[in-house]
């Protein structure tokens with residue numbers, strides 16, 4: 517096959533709208549905090565956002581702030597501040613960078629959004645341990661700081677087949693949150709409103725799935741690095757019409773690209789899967805590296821984590837429980853391997869990159885033999901890249917570049 521030179525990837529036009537949505541989200545929270553017109557709940561990224569929204573809260577996601585700290589490459593400055601009060605450099609670097617920024621009274625939001633001086637203060641903190649225990653510790657720090665209630669859901673982890681008992685446990689715990697949420701919001705729980713919000717979340721989720729699945733086309737119109745940016749509304753605005761409208765627009769643009777064979781990576785020769793967290797501070801150089809290698813990272817566990825097929829407005833509590841237990845990160849290695857095998861087929865993949873993320877063992881699948889088992893089972897080549905989501909001291913750009921280039925070279929043979 518003749519060598520195809522890399523050219524600049526085309527820009528996704530919907531990005532301008534996405535930026536506006538994120539801006540509106542932060543200004544709305546800031547206004548609510550300053551005017552005290554609406555209560556604010558902090559929620560973990562795969563926590564019960566639908567319930568909170570249905571009870572009149574504005575919802576803020578500290579993990580999104582953690583990702584912004586990482587993407588703006590400020591995280592590494594703040595992590596040592598959290599380390600100095602006893603939060604280990606070994607634990608989640610979203611947590612340590614976010615806590616460090618708080619202690620330093622800084623936020624990148626101030627640089628991007630004039631007039632915003634701090635993250636919005638919470639009236640209540642709501643977690644779900646479905647992803648990890650760190651979120652509970654993280655929110656507990658802020659509960660002590662702001663002297664506000666913390667409530668949450670404890671989910672089974674390492675789940676093989678999702679059983680009725682798992683669903684019942686989580687659904688009961690979700691319902692158990694209602695009295696405290698009523699007390700803080702001053703608003704009575706309204707089942708009809710919850711159904712409406714779950715319906716919107718379902719629609720958002722279905723559209724987000726379709727967006728990601730456009731990458732099954734050859735060439736793919738979108739790559740993983742685009743996905744990490746465009747997932748913003750699915751994370752922070754799910755359960756709203758705004759998110760639904762956004763993904764309709766993005767989907768139409770990508771379908772048009774598929775029709776016209778517009779590639780995210782010009783001259784796409786290889787198609788890879790990314791497992792694990794993004795390396796937020798290195799998205800652009802990584803995208804450029806893969807682009808120069810005519811290799812598209814077409815799919816990922818991470819972006820798929822905001823697909824909640826099980827939402828059912830007719831049965832909101834049970835369906836939310838199922839959706840939040842079905843997630844990849846909650847599951848056993850066996851279930852995860854089956855999932856990745858399906859991804860390899862669906863997206864016509866040539867290889868897998870496992871990110872061994874130093875401070876997030878919860879979203880790292882390279883430490884207990886999974887890459888070797890997958891290679892043995894269906895011969896898919898893979899590499900393990902050492903790094904971190906936010907702590908760039910754990911990442912060597914040169915070493916990673918060499919490993920990735922050698923991997924692609926091997927695929928070329």
Ligand code: SF4
Pocket residue numbers: 579608609610611647648649650651793875876877878879905
């Ligand atoms: S899943 Fe990983 S990155 Fe996310 S909050 Fe937990 S430890 Fe941090």
